[in-house]
Amino acid sequence: MEPANQTIISEFFLLGFSQDSAHQPLVFGMFLSMFMVTVFGNALITLAIISDSHLHTPMYFFLSNLSLADICFTSTTIPKMLVNIQSQNKSITYAGCITQMYFFMVFGGMDTFLLTVMAYDRFVAICYPLHYSVIMNPRLCGLLVLVSLFISLLYSLMQSLLTLRLSFCTNWIIHHFYCELAQALKIACSDTLINHILLYIVAGLLGIVPFSGIIFSYTRIISSILRIPSSDGKYKAFSTCGSHLSVVSLFYGTGLGVYLSSGTSPSSWKGMVASVMYTVITPMLNPFIYSLRNRDIQRALQRILRRAL
Numbered sequence: 001m002e003p004a005n006q007t008i009i010s011e012f013f014l015l016g017f018s019q020d021s022a023h024q025p026l027v028f029g030m031f032l033s034m035f036m037v038t039v040f041g042n043a044l045i046t047l048a049i050i051s052d053s054h055l056h057t058p059m060y061f062f063l064s065n066l067s068l069a070d071i072c073f074t075s076t077t078i079p080k081m082l083v084n085i086q087s088q089n090k091s092i093t094y095a096g097c098i099t100q101m102y103f104f105m106v107f108g109g110m111d112t113f114l115l116t117v118m119a120y121d122r123f124v125a126i127c128y129p130l131h132y133s134v135i136m137n138p139r140l141c142g143l144l145v146l147v148s149l150f151i152s153l154l155y156s157l158m159q160s161l162l163t164l165r166l167s168f169c170t171n172w173i174i175h176h177f178y179c180e181l182a183q184a185l186k187i188a189c190s191d192t193l194i195n196h197i198l199l200y201i202v203a204g205l206l207g208i209v210p211f212s213g214i215i216f217s218y219t220r221i222i223s224s225i226l227r228i229p230s231s232d233g234k235y236k237a238f239s240t241c242g243s244h245l246s247v248v249s250l251f252y253g254t255g256l257g258v259y260l261s262s263g264t265s266p267s268s269w270k271g272m273v274a275s276v277m278y279t280v281i282t283p284m285l286n287p288f289i290y291s292l293r294n295r296d297i298q299r300a301l302q303r304i305l306r307r308a309l
Contacts, residue, residue, distance in 0.1 A: 011091045012184075014084060016177040017272060028085045034280050035078045041287030042067035048300035055300055058121050058136040059240075063290060065145050066114045070283035073107035076100055077178035077279055097179035102160045104178065104279075109152030109206055115248055116210035117144045122241050123217035127224045155202050162195050176272060178279075207255070214248055243290045250285060254278040 017027055049055045049064040080100065084090050092100070125132050159181065167190040176183045181199065185192045218241070225237045254277035291297045 011093050011172065012097050012179065013090045013173045014081070014092055014177060014179070015173060015175050016081065016084065016090060024085050024088070028082060031078055031085075031280070032082055034284050035074060035082070038074045038280065038284040039071055041291075042071045042283065044301065044304070045287045045290060045297065048297060048304055051304060052296075052300040055296060058141045059118070059125070060296075061141050062114055062118045062121060062145070066111065066118070067287065069107050069110040069114060070286055072103070073111060074280060074283050076103045076107060081177050092179060097174075097184070098160055098163060100179045101163065101181050101184070102156045105156040105159060105181070106149075106152045109155060110148055111251065112206050112210050113148030113151065114145070115244070115251060116213045117148065118244050119214040119217040119248070120144075122244060123221055125240065126221050126237055155206070159195070159198060159202075162198065166190050166192065166195070176275070178275075180275065211252060218245070243294055246289050247282075247286055250282050250289075251278075254282055 017023075045067045046064045049060045077100065080092060080096070084092075121136060124135050128135065163181070163184065166185075166188040168187060169189040172187070174180065174183045174187065185195055185199070188195075221237075221241060225234050228234045228237060254274065291301060
């Protein structure tokens with residue numbers, strides 16, 4: 001049923017974290033630092049992979065795409081938040097909010113699919129090492145990335161178009177630091193049943209199906225590693241998966257926190273804190289996880305630093 005008193009909305013208001021102006025400089029400095037570290041770290045990983053011919057392999061090709069997706073993922077939310085804090089203005093235009101939702105879902109989906117593709121890459125490398133170069137050829141690698149991007153774009157477009165059909169009457173306040181879809185649906189005054197159905201179905205598919213693929217891959221990987229006779233061989237095989245497994249645990253652990261907190265009250269900080277872990281902390285830590293545990297990345301970074309100096 002359409003509301004009787006409907007107005008055309010021009011902007012939303014993002015409450016963010018702190019309502020106390022005295023805490024705003026601290027929040028601004030903290031998020032600016034994390035954003036700069038995220039962008040610089042992921043850009044450095046991408047540059048190292050591009051500049052070093054030894055890293056032109058499927059595993060590092062997917063890693064460079066993951067780093068680029070992480071930069072874009074964080075850039076959809078944090079810059080607007082920083083601008084709002086600096087200007088002491090919590091508003092975001094209606095078009096800006098829909099655009100932010102769209103790209104947030106695009107790059108969030110890309111992260112999910114790329115982590116799944118990377119798990120498949122490690123599965124082929126360890127379980128079928130003699131056929132690895134044939135199976136993981138450049139054409140397949142490029143196709144996997146393009147399919148991941150296409151699915152993410154398609155879902156985001158569908159959800160954004162459905163959101164454009166919604167009406168917002170008098171409550172234009174989003175209890176979050178960015179235009180989060182679930183929070184926007186809560187303040188809509190028109191029927192959101194179709195939106196929620198699509199949200200839960202696709203969230204389940206994007207969560208359960210890729211995660212099941214990762215679990216299957218690592219089940220086969222662990223089974224193959226256990227059959228390796230030497231302990232040194234087992235360690236080398238598992239070390240190639242350690243970084244990816246750490247990132248997957250961090251990504252899905254924080255993502256689960258966001259999902260579980262979605263049922264809390266709109267003003268609860270739990271949802272926003274969980275979202276910070278998912279949207280900021282995880283992309284920020286990914287470069288450190290891969291650089292600290294990967295000697296090839298370390299050598300490539302050292303060569304870049306020597307050239308710069």
